[in-house]
Amino acid sequence: MQGQGQPESFVTISGVTKKFGDFTALDALSFSVREGGTLALLGPSGCGKTTMLRCLAGLETPESGFISIAGKVVFDSAKGINLNPEERGLGVVFQSYAVWPHMSVVENVEFPLRVRGISKEERRARAMEILEIVGLGQYAQRSATQLSGGQQQRVALARALVHKPALVLFDEALSNLDAALREHMRLELKALQDKLGFTALYVTHDQGEALGLAETIILMNAGRIDTSGLARDVFMNHRTSFAALFFGLNVIEADKLPGMTGTKFIAFQREHAHLSSVTDSAAQNGDLVVPGRIATRSFQGLVDEYAIDLAEGVSIRVLDGQGHFSPGDQVHVRIKAGNLFRLND
Amino acid sequence: MQAGTQSKEKSGWTWQKSLPLLGVSMGILLIIGPFMAGLVRSLLLWVADDPQVSLANYAWLFTDRRIQTAAINSLICGTGAMSISLVLGTSLAWIVSRTNVPGREIFKTLNLIPFFFSPYVGAIGWIFLVAPYSGLMQTTTATLFGGPVEGPNIYSLAGVIWILSLFYTPYVYLFVISPLQRMDAAFEDAARVHGAGFWTTVRLITLPLLQPGLLSAALIVFVTSAGLFDVPLALTATKGIRTMPTEVFALVRYPSDLGRAAAFGIFITAVTVALTLWQRAHLAKRRYEIVSGKGYKPRVIELRRSGKIIALTIEIIFLMTSVVLPVLALILVALSPLWTGKFNPANATLANFNYVLFEYSLTRQAIMNSLFLAVTGATIGVMISGLQSYYLVRVRSAFKSFVDALLALPLGIPGIVLSLFFLIFAIRTPLYGTLAILLIAYIARFFPFATRTITAMLSAIHPELEESARANGASWGQTMRIILLPLLRPALIAAWIMLFIIFIRELGASILLYASGTETISIAMLLLSENSVGYVAALALIQLVLLLIGFSLFRLTRAPVVQ
Helix, strand or coil: CCCCCCCCEEEEEEEEEEEECCEEEEEEEEEEEECCCEEEEECCCCCCHHHHHHHHHCCCCCCEEEEEECCEEEEECCCCEECCHHHCCCEEECCCCCCCCCCEHHHHHHHHHHCCCCCHHHHHHHHHHHHHHCCCHHHCCCEHHHCCHHHHHHHHHHHHHCCCCCEEEEECCCCCCCHHHHHHHHHHHHHHHHHHCCEEEEEECCHHHHHHHCCEEEEEECCEEEEEEEHHHHHHCCCCHHHHHHCCCEEEEHHHCCCCCCCCEEEECHHHEEEECCCCCCCCCCCEEEEEEEEEEEECCCCEEEEEECCCCCEEEEEECCCCCCCCCEEEEEECHHHCEEECC | CHHHHHHHHHHCCCHHHHHHHHHHHHHHHHHHHHHHHHHHHHCEEEECCEEEECCHHHHHHCCCHHHHHHHHHHHHHHHHHHHHHHHHHHHHHHHHHHECCCCHHHHHHHCCHHHHCCHHHHHHHHHHHHCCCCCHHHHHHHHHHCCCCCCCCCCCHHHHHHHHHHHHHHHHHHHHHHHHHHCCHHHHHHHHHCCCCHHHHHHHHHHHHHHHHHHHHHHHHHHHHHCCCHHHHHHCHHHCCCCHHHHHHHHHHCCCCHHHHHHHHHHHHHHHHHHHHHHHHHHHHHCCCCCCCCCCCCCCECCCHHHHHHHHHHHHHHHHHHHHHHHHHHHHHHHCCCCCCCCCHHHCCCHHHHHHHHHCHHHHHHHHHHHHHHHHHHHHHHHHHHHHHHHHHHCCCCCHHHHHHHHHHHHCCCHHHHHHHHHHHHCCCCCCCCHHHHHHHHHHHHHHHHHHHHHHHHHCCCCHHHHHHHHCCCCHHHHHHHHHHHHHHHHHHHHHHHHHHHHHHCCCCCCCCCCCCCCCHHHHHHHHCCCCHHHHHHHHHHHHHHHHHHHHHHHHHCCCCCC
């Protein structure tokens, strides 16, 4: 990630604060995206990620801060600059797709060219070209209401790309699709991004979507950046209890575990816990070994998910493929030292 | 016991089946009966006391110059009122639903008041305001600047259009405000971020998305304003300018020719029915969902200072001209012992109120009659409509969409035309000249308003609530009494108040059916307008108070106004 003012910075967000009444949606948020880069704003609902996207698009006005896109200052509270949405030259794919029901597919797609005063022939040709790319060429004359959810999503995508915007924003672009279609569209989006080379900012609550689409990820919490970095790094190296919880790890107060001192929380992946009915002889120094009792077991396909009660009211979740424990069994849980994250907030 | 239940099921004659059908049949009878009477009468011609079947009435209809003039005048009034109220209603709805104009929540309610007021009273109020030389505005201007002032001529088609526009603006407003409030904001946001400016977005996205609602509103306003009797009667009938409804009245009265009047009525009915059926078919094709449920609420537009002033000005002018000024004029006239175009506070008196409320038997009787008709009519109407709604929403039937269309027909038929048919139907029966015939005509003309209100709410009540009562052992009757009616109560009350309000102010359907002793408030105003405007104003204010009470109660039910 590049900081503000560095030459590689294509989209710069600096100190953006947005309040709704007493609620602070964005708290002096700063980050940047390089040209051709892909960034995902990830976080639970209410963390401010969609508000950030809407501030970028000009659909919300921040109280303070600075935003520039492709060398153009679109918002600067200090200088009183606030460009209208239509003056920012973006493409946006909305969560609800917002495909206009009173227009045909091709009319939807050529809209950005139409309002830019491009001749009918040229805009029709360019709309058809992008519709072919997203695989909707034969649907051009259909009414937008006759399309499935996945098809509407492609129309929204084609509309966001047809005028070759420098930056394309995606608001939960894939979350309304079913699982198989989502995976398909994710790969397609990635291929399109490689082909057309636009800079992309994804807003999502789905870690799979963020990891699959973006090279850098910003995990947001309560209007601030919790963790940011390369996708793999953010996913693998957890530095905060919020990030660990968000990615589905077990997070336990350290003083409730034996031998875990000098830190506030201990976190580990559900897959990294090893269960055994007798004391684990493979335990090495630094490993966490703790007794527990199986509370519930639920079938998850290749593995079972166990809820395990430890001492002091602590409950953890463990994925294990061995499959020979039943509710009520006493077990020993072991997590290797290398798989434990020591977190201080 | 078991066998008894089975035989009851087999007979097929359960309350569950028969009651809804009863409501539907009564509705159909109320429509078809008078229509058939009118149709038959229009085809009869008396030659030397012998009735003969003839098309002569229709032949006359299509050649008579008076009819053509009346039709053109109605077309002008309908188109004019439709255009103005479309612009005004959409603007008002947009201002209160999409901008941060100060007091928007209060304006949301205030904008509905003209919907509940009486257009006839509004027209009378405006006569007091701007009658040539003697209107309050003229006399005030004359006092301030000297010289007699003629001012705009309210006794003209332009005057009729003006009053109609004020009273039908809330119809458009109602049709547009709900989609404006519920529309997925992303539709407009998507246009903005992809390069469209504010006005381009309004033109290419917002208005086209509102089009189904606008089209419905346009048609309803056109049909009802072209067929409204009250306003042209008050403003232009005495000046020799007639529209279709006042021409129907003239055909019945001077000289009386029920055959020709019936032919004219059938023609008007055919046109309005054709228009409403076309609208149904057209809308069925074009209906699309503009609420995604996933988007943001529509963005409230932060108006600049100048924008706020413009929005407030539009709001205030509308409320002043539709409510405040005409009511103020009525109050001043009602308080004056003798109206001369000027109000003298020193002479202010309640004598006019005293006269119409306590001294004059005709007005006293008229108020009682109107209250009786409104209370009885609303009660019977809601009962019939409730049963119809149950049929339309809950009963499985192959004829449902046909019945639905049929039961909605009276919405478009002018009240005076329907009452003409009832007049033909009842003129040689003991019903003629009774309150009962007025009651029947009122219900026949206006029950669809109640049916719509109740149907809207019933559709939102999940059938499983009733099914679980049945599964737990309740009979259909018990289920209705314990489950459905309590759930439906807000809609039933709202529908009742709606009918009450309509019946209190009714004029068009009463004018041909009243007789000595069965005058209503509006009829009494009409009769008194020859003698003393002070009495008329006092009576109009009494009617407005009743309507205002109805309006306040209606707001208390929190029911939406359903078209």
